Amino acid sequence: MIGLLSPKRIMFGDHAPTAKIALTSAILAFLCLIWIYPFLWMVSTSLKSNMEMFANPGLIPQELMLDNYRRAWVEANMGRYFFNTLIVTAGSVFLVTISTAMLGYVLGRYSFPGRKVFFVAFVATVFIPQGFTIIPVFELLSMMGLSANLFGLTLATSGHAMVVFVVLFAGYFSQLPKELEEAARVEGVSFFKIFWYVMLPLARPMVVTVIIMQVLHAWNDFLLPLVITLANPAIRTLSVGIYAFKGEQSIDWTGMSAAATISIVPVVILFILLQRYFINGLAGAVKG
Amino acid sequence: MYKQTQSARLIQPLDRLTCSHASTGHSTSNLMNILGTLRTYRFHYLMMLPGLVLAGMFVFYPIFAAVFYAMHDWTGFTATKIFVGFGNFTKLFQDPIFWNAFGRSLLFLAGTVPLQMTISLVLAMVLNMQLLKLSTFFRTMIFLPVVTPVAVIGIVWTFLLSPFNGPVNGLLLDLGLTSRPIDFLGSTETVMPSVIGVYIWKWLGITLIYWLAALQTVPDDVYDAARLDNCRGYRLAIHVVLPIIKPFALAILLISSVAALNVFPLIMSMTNGGPFFGSEVMEIFIYRNAFAADDGSIPQLGYAAAAGVLFGAVLLSLTILQALATRRARKSNAGGAM
Numbered sequence: 001m002i003g004l005l006s007p008k009r010i011m012f013g014d015h016a017p018t019a020k021i022a023l024t025s026a027i028l029a030f031l032c033l034i035w036i037y038p039f040l041w042m043v044s045t046s047l048k049s050n051m052e053m054f055a056n057p058g059l060i061p062q063e064l065m066l067d068n069y070r071r072a073w074v075e076a077n078m079g080r081y082f083f084n085t086l087i088v089t090a091g092s093v094f095l096v097t098i099s100t101a102m103l104g105y106v107l108g109r110y111s112f113p114g115r116k117v118f119f120v121a122f123v124a125t126v127f128i129p130q131g132f133t134i135i136p137v138f139e140l141l142s143m144m145g146l147s148a149n150l151f152g153l154t155l156a157t158s159g160h161a162m163v164v165f166v167v168l169f170a171g172y173f174s175q176l177p178k179e180l181e182e183a184a185r186v187e188g189v190s191f192f193k194i195f196w197y198v199m200l201p202l203a204r205p206m207v208v209t210v211i212i213m214q215v216l217h218a219w220n221d222f223l224l225p226l227v228i229t230l231a232n233p234a235i236r237t238l239s240v241g242i243y244a245f246k247g248e249q250s251i252d253w254t255g256m257s258a259a260a261t262i263s264i265v266p267v268v269i270l271f272i273l274l275q276r277y278f279i280n281g282l283a284g285a286v287k288g
Numbered sequence: 289m290y291k292q293t294q295s296a297r298l299i300q301p302l303d304r305l306t307c308s309h310a311s312t313g314h315s316t317s318n319l320m321n322i323l324g325t326l327r328t329y330r331f332h333y334l335m336m337l338p339g340l341v342l343a344g345m346f347v348f349y350p351i352f353a354a355v356f357y358a359m360h361d362w363t364g365f366t367a368t369k370i371f372v373g374f375g376n377f378t379k380l381f382q383d384p385i386f387w388n389a390f391g392r393s394l395l396f397l398a399g400t401v402p403l404q405m406t407i408s409l410v411l412a413m414v415l416n417m418q419l420l421k422l423s424t425f426f427r428t429m430i431f432l433p434v435v436t437p438v439a440v441i442g443i444v445w446t447f448l449l450s451p452f453n454g455p456v457n458g459l460l461l462d463l464g465l466t467s468r469p470i471d472f473l474g475s476t477e478t479v480m481p482s483v484i485g486v487y488i489w490k491w492l493g494i495t496l497i498y499w500l501a502a503l504q505t506v507p508d509d510v511y512d513a514a515r516l517d518n519c520r521g522y523r524l525a526i527h528v529v530l531p532i533i534k535p536f537a538l539a540i541l542l543i544s545s546v547a548a549l550n551v552f553p554l555i556m557s558m559t560n561g562g563p564f565f566g567s568e569v570m571e572i573f574i575y576r577n578a579f580a581a582d583d584g585s586i587p588q589l590g591y592a593a594a595a596g597v598l599f600g601a602v603l604l605s606l607t608i609l610q611a612l613a614t615r616r617a618r619k620s621n622a623g624g625a626m
Contacts, residue, residue, distance in 0.1 A: 024414065025422055032429040035489070039432060041455055042444050054453055095342070103339030112329040118336070125347055126542075127607045129549040131571030132596040135578050135589055136353035137346055159346020164546075166339060191331040220438045222553030223571065227579060239439035243557050246443050253447055260440045271435045275428060278435075282494060283501030286539045 039264075046257035053254055065254065072259035076249075080234070081241035082262065084150060088225070088237060089218040091154035096214045097207060100162050104169020105195055105203075109178075122166050130160060130223050138227050148232035156224055161217045165210045168285065172206040173199065208277055209284035219267060238263040351600075357593035363586050376594035385565055386595055389573040392480065393549070393599070396569055399484040400491075400548045405540060408492050412499035413525050427500070431493035438490065442557025445486045449473055473559050476566035483567055487554055495544060502536035503529070538614065549603070570599045 046068050047061040072078050146152025184194045225237040242259050360369035380386050415423045448456050451469035460466045472482040514524050552571040561568035578592035
């Protein structure tokens with residue numbers, strides 16, 4: 001599983017001319033530069049003054065304006081929103097991984113009355129977009145008194161994307177060999193312990209997949225946090241915070257670029273450090 | 289379809305051990321039977337409980353509740369919901385804004401998924417070359433937008449595409465490709481293509497990873513054999529590699545389509561659905577009617593819910609049709625092997 005996406009296949013054959021490879025690399029490098037230009041522009045703008053931004057379209061700022069970051073952090077409250085996003089992401093990853101792994105394990109490995117009904121229900125709802133269910137979800141959270149706090153937001157963020165993960169886990173668990181499980185059962189190990197100590201470790205690749213996909217989902221989520229934080233701006237996530245900043249300060253491009261930079265730097269660092277897990281985890285979604 | 293394969297495989301009983309001591313007493317009453325079943329499988333049900341509660345609250349209940357709300361006239365402010373039956377639906381059928389949003393959602397799906405899948409497949413094949421030393425680096429660069437929050441991307445792109453001093457217009461003017469700045473997000477003709485372009489930029493990296501994973505399953509000897517036959521380049525790609533990775537295409541298509549239906553964040557942060565509803569997709573229509581009465585009108589939760597139900601019903605039928613078609617295709621291909 002690890003290192004699975006290292007480039008090793010041959011497209012042009014062993015004897016492809018070096019010039020061809022060099023040319024391909026050069027074209028790709030140029031395209032990549034254009035591809036990540038929005039990021040370069042964003043970081044560069046976040047360091048310019050509002051005046052310079054209009055006068056100097058180049059990427060290198062003449063004078064570093066760190067005040068943009070102060071404005072973003074203090075006035076636009078990015079620090080707080082950052083913390084909120086972290087809580088929602090971590091909380092929902094925990095809830096989703098545990099609950100979908102257990103559900104997928106039972107659905108994937110055992111036959112019991114009602115199994116088929118559950119399975120069909122999950123597969124059928126995969127296509128339902130968030131907009132379809134947002135109104136009842138909001139009403140439900142209001143009824144429970146959770147419509148304006150982080151716990152409610154975490155719960156709802158967990159609930160939305162889990163269907164796909166249940167199906168993925170069920171598929172993965174159904175393919176695992178049953179010798180270990182049976183041996184453990186003969187030894188008298190309880191149902192829950194077999195799952196926790198024997199089966200879950202075997203499903204590690206799928207656990208990584210689900211964690212990565214849920215992190216991406218929670219970090220990107222917008223509609224749900226937007227609706228839930230309408231009544232309580234203090235619990236906004238980064239995405240909603242930067243959207244609100246745009247509404248309030250539509251001319252402060254440099255401040256907004258600073259806010260945007262703040263909100264992506266941690267994920268980008270995390271991604272570069274854990275790249276292997278990201279890539280292999282996502283690959284696991286198609287490979288099953 | 290990938291999901292169908294999984295479910296079909298799962299339908300066979302996987303573990304007879306646990307079934308063997310199920311209560312089968314014919315003389316006992318139905319109630320006893322049910323209680324007995326619950327007892328036998330209590331651990332199974334218990335283990336499913338957390339997931340089922342979550343799904344029940346946020347997936348299954350909302351579907352039924354949405355249908356219930358859709359039958360009512362309800363502002364959300366008051367407790368009273370007036371039952372109107374199919375009234376909301378008749379109103380929707382006559383609402384051109386609804387149909388435009390509906391069409392735009394499908395247009396978005398059709399505009400993004402095929403392009404995204406094709407471009408990323410070509411890129412994956414290029415990056416998969418053994419001799420290309422910088423593959424991993426390129427992959428990282430292409431993947432960057434995927435890990436960036438959508439709302440941030442939307443806002444940065446509104447700056448980049450701005451007709452006032454935006455870098456994209458700056459470049460176009462410098463190159464002489466246009467004589468005056470194009471208001472990409474401000475005119476109804478260019479807004480959808482612009483949003484579609486940004487969407488593809490944002491999510492291309494993830495499809496690329498899926499294709500790369502698929503390409504890894506092509507065995508080395510296939511390439512060796514192709515080389516002996518002097519088959520290389522695009523001929524190798526189209527005639528040899530493509531047929532092998534075809535089964536993955538369905539899974540990737542499914543995942544990409546599901547993703548392309550959740551476009552709310554990108555469009556909301558770029559255009560708010562404007563100009564003049566020019567980029568209003570279904571989710572924005574629902575949100576605007578339910579929560580954000582910018583124009584001072586009263587929220588219409590029932591009406592918005594009805595729109596969701598109608599759209600959801602269409603998607604569900606499309607899914608079922610697709611599943612049936614795939615199953616039929618599979619059967620005729622593999623002689624009912626699944």
